[in-house]
Amino acid sequence: MNSQELFNESKIVTPGGVNSPVRAYEPYPFFVKEAKGAYITDVEGNSYIDHCLGYGPVLLGHGDDEVMAEVYEQMKKGTAYGAPTENEIKLAKEVVNRVPCADMVRFVNSGTEATMAAIRLARAYSGKKKIVKFEGAYHGAHDYVLVKSGSGAACLPDSQGIPEETTSNTFSIPFNDKMAFAYLMEAHADEIACVIMEPVMGNIGCVQPEPGFLRFVRNVTKRYGVLLIFDEVITGFRVSRGGAQEYFGVKPDLVTFGKVLGGGFPIGAYAGKREIMEMIAPNGPVYQAGTFAGNPVTIQAGLSTLKKLDYQFYVDVSRKSDEFRKGLIDMLGEIGLQLQVVGLASMFQIYFNRNPVFNYETAKQSDTKKFMVYFNELLKQGIFIPPSQFECNFISGAHTREDLEKTSNAIEIALKKAWEL
Numbered sequence: 402m403n404s405q406e407l408f409n410e411s412k413i414v415t416p417g418g419v420n421s422p423v424r425a426y427e428p429y430p431f432f433v434k435e436a437k438g439a440y441i442t443d444v445e446g447n448s449y450i451d452h453c454l455g456y457g458p459v460l461l462g463h464g465d466d467e468v469m470a471e472v473y474e475q476m477k478k479g480t481a482y483g484a485p486t487e488n489e490i491k492l493a494k495e496v497v498n499r500v501p502c503a504d505m506v507r508f509v510n511s512g513t514e515a516t517m518a519a520i521r522l523a524r525a526y527s528g529k530k531k532i533v534k535f536e537g538a539y540h541g542a543h544d545y546v547l548v549k550s551g552s553g554a555a556c557l558p559d560s561q562g563i564p565e566e567t568t569s570n571t572f573s574i575p576f577n578d579k580m581a582f583a584y585l586m587e588a589h590a591d592e593i594a595c596v597i598m599e600p601v602m603g604n605i606g607c608v609q610p611e612p613g614f615l616r617f618v619r620n621v622t623k624r625y626g627v628l629l630i631f632d633e634v635i636t637g638f639r640v641s642r643g644g645a646q647e648y649f650g651v652k653p654d655l656v657t658f659g660k661v662l663g664g665g666f667p668i669g670a671y672a673g674k675r676e677i678m679e680m681i682a683p684n685g686p687v688y689q690a691g692t693f694a695g696n697p698v699t700i701q702a703g704l705s706t707l708k709k710l711d712y713q714f715y716v717d718v719s720r721k722s723d724e725f726r727k728g729l730i731d732m733l734g735e736i737g738l739q740l741q742v743v744g745l746a747s748m749f750q751i752y753f754n755r756n757p758v759f760n761y762e763t764a765k766q767s768d769t770k771k772f773m774v775y776f777n778e779l780l781k782q783g784i785f786i787p788p789s790q791f792e793c794n795f796i797s798g799a800h801t802r803e804d805l806e807k808t809s810n811a812i813e814i815a816l817k818k819a820w821e822l
């Protein structure tokens with residue numbers, strides 16, 4: 402069956418034909434046969450240079466040989482134990498060793514689980530129940546954080562099936578807006594357990610904090626006794642060896658991870674100060690558990706992956722990506738298009754927007770219709786990016802300069818097509 406036939410089949414047995422909504426796009430998504438290194442191949446046999454990379458987990462490239470060999474070895478020894486292993490300690494130590502705020506780590510199965518557990522922990526530790534997030538930030542698909550963007554007011558659910566009582570405990574304010582943040586804290590700090598934020602907003606494209614913004618949020622939360630959680634599910638082990646908190650030099654109280662940490666296998670984790678983490682069961686009164694938490698296969702994949710992600714890796718991938726983004730900016734200048742090339746380290750996006758993008762409102766001004774023309778033309782040119790203006794594109798260690806040049810050339814063609822140049 403080809404992709405179109407598979408999609409039709411899939412729609413009969415799976416809602417919308419996919420197991421996560423963003424994977425569906427018009428007229429039908431390609432179905433994957435396999436992926437290796439920087440390339441992903443569909444069932445028709447077309448290969449694409451992959452800049453979606455599983456939406457973030459794949460930092461070494463698909464199916465890294467060394468990682469896979471070690472994972473196979475582990476699989477032969479069993480895949481689920483329900484009892485602890487030494488490798489869990491090794492991976493926890495690796496996280497503690499890299500991440501400034503991490504004294505202790507608890508492994509879970511997804512980023513969603515990690516943020517849910519971290520928020521529960523923050524509420525227990527503080528004895529307060531309200532939380533603050535930033536408009537457009539994604540912290541997984543659970544009830545506490547799946548809210549409509551608001552303007553400092555308590556939020557409404559962003560999905561049916563979520564009680565308003567739940568989301569009325571969530572405030573949502575614009576990113577990069579010190580004033581809005583200061584006002585909210587001034588008015589409500591005595592009810593607020595925590596602020597949860599993506600240090601780089603990777604779920605509305607790629608929006609960086611303005612200089613000083615993270616430091617400001619850190620200082621204000623500290624002053625009011627509100628916990629700060631960095632959701633580093635994307636940025637963790639990606640923007641630098643110790644994640645965004647190392648990159649920007651700002652230390653939160655708690656941090657959540659996922660994606661890269663699992664080396665392509667499902668994982669999540671939350672970590673932070675010992676005093677707070679000690680409250681988690683069985684030590685303390687905050688319950689959190691999981692059948693597959695600390696799964697031996699995933700943990701091995703994480704260990705084998707992080708072993709390869711040394712300082713030099715980040716220097717190399719960032720240099721390659723910096724050159725690539727600079728090339729895009731030069732190319733846009735040459736064809737006379739004023740768009741926003743954004744990104745850092747191995748993250749990038751082009752906003753179809755003439756004006757700078759610094760929060761959700763400004764990101765939303767982008768031309769999403771033209772973006773989809775661009776997306777489809779890129780596919781035709783053999784390049785796969787997420788089918789949305791509001792996702793981030795990635796570069797892996799497996800992408801060669803030649804691959805990136807191909808991507809660049811295809812982007813030029815696709816931009817000309819989208820903007821009818």
Ligand SMILES: *Cc1c(COP(=O)(O)O)cnc(C)c1O
Pocket residue numbers: 510511512513514516539540541542599603604632633634635659660668669
């Ligand atoms: C992907 C993501 C999540 C959710 O992780 P899942 O593993 O998909 O549950 C949470 N926060 C951020 C910042 C993410 O990018």
